[in-house]
Amino acid sequence: MDEKVLKELKLAFACDVYETVKAARKNRDEHVFRHTMAEEDGQMVFAGMFPKQDIMEFPNLTEEFVNKLHTFNLLGVVTDGESGLDMFYLGGMNKPFTTLTNGQEMVRHLVDEPLLAFLEMYFKVKGVMIDFREMNYEEFTTAVESEVFKNTSFSQMSEAQEFLEVIKN
Secondary structure, X not given: OOHHHHHHHHHHHHHHHHHHHHHHOOOOOOOOEEEEEEEEOOEXXXXXXXXXXXXXXXXXXXXXXXXXXXXXXEEXXXXXXXXXXXXXXXXXXXXXXXXXXXXXXXXXXXXXXXXXXXXXXXXXXXXXXXXXXXXXHHHHXXXXXXXXXXXXXXXXXXXXXXXXXXXXX
């Protein structure tokens, strides 16, 4: 896999999830937070931040999964709400995610392979057919631009362009 593609995917995901982290700071009584990424055709995709103690109450955890857990964890979930779910360990920390100051700090806590598998399922739910594991960086950016153009209004594209300009500076 092209390292630049991996870096871009991780940063985009981390910055997206970080918006939930910022909002979570206002809810001091809450200890579980969910960042919904998609709800399409009965499928829901979200990233959830859970303390280890809460995860330990989940049924059917494998020893391998439990051994990965930190005090605070980020899980990726894809479910239809009925037939089950796919759960991915995306990363963890021994202090709350709300202590992070930006999305770039979150990148350091993400685990590559489960994140990529989770993002593949996310793209599938969204109907985006990008095989980012096989693309070089130029092919990836071209494919992303094409998907964004197909699925974004002009006003949203303008807002996105302004955001990208801020990030570059």
